[in-house]
Amino acid sequence: MADTNDNTGQPKAATRQAETLFRAYMKAEGMRCTTERIAVLREVYGSGTHLDADEIYRRMKDRGIAISRATVYHTLDLLFRVHLVAKIDLGHKHTHYEQSHGVANHLHVVCEQCGLVVEIASAELGALLERLCCEQGFQLGSFSLQVFGRCIDGAAGKTCRRRRKAEK
Numbered sequence: 001m002a003d004t005n006d007n008t009g010q011p012k013a014a015t016r017q018a019e020t021l022f023r024a025y026m027k028a029e030g031m032r033c034t035t036e037r038i039a040v041l042r043e044v045y046g047s048g049t050h051l052d053a054d055e056i057y058r059r060m061k062d063r064g065i066a067i068s069r070a071t072v073y074h075t076l077d078l079l080f081r082v083h084l085v086a087k088i089d090l091g092h093k094h095t096h097y098e099q100s101h102g103v104a105n106h107l108h109v110v111c112e113q114c115g116l117v118v119e120i121a122s123a124e125l126g127a128l129l130e131r132l133c134c135e136q137g138f139q140l141g142s143f144s145l146q147v148f149g150r151c152i153d154g155a156a157g158k159t160c161r162r163r164r165k166a167e168k
């Protein structure tokens with residue numbers, strides 16, 4: 001996951017580039033480039049985590065941004081279509097979203113018991129997927145994969161948080 005702000009508090013280059021791409025897309029589509037839409041992009045890129053649409057909406061509300069739930073959902077959809085956010089399935093009933101511009105393809109390992117999500121970027125995995133796609137006559141694009149498992153208590157100094165409230 002990329003940090004979104006540099007040490008001056010300014011948006012990181014990836015966030016600025018994503019904004020430029022998003023503005024260009026909206027202009028090309030004849031859409032109004034509203035500050036609300038840009039704010040949704042910044043919220044996703046600024047969070048550095050995997051939020052669902054309602055969490056994004058609530059965070060924006062808490063920040064005092066006047067935006068409707070429908071606009072948040074619609075904007076996330078647009079951002080997905082232009083490959084600026086990825087949709088991920090963490091085994092909840094809803095979709096989670098994350099930044100996809102300026103981050104390496106990665107794998108999410110999700111604990112079924114406590115909801116812990118660990119990201120793994122692996123060149124080896126990338127090479128394997130590239131080969132598998134190639135064998136089927138495809139060129140590998142971006143990917144975002146989920147693997148479900150269970151934390152092993154004590155492994156890597158981590159304790160499964162299953163007794164704590166799991167992520168919704």
Ligand SMILES: [Zn+2]
Pocket residue numbers: 001050098106108119
């Ligand atoms: Zn991720």
Ligand SMILES: [Zn+2]
Pocket residue numbers: 111112113114115116150151159160161162
């Ligand atoms: Zn766990």
Ligand SMILES: [Zn+2]
Pocket residue numbers: 052090092094096167168
């Ligand atoms: Zn969730």
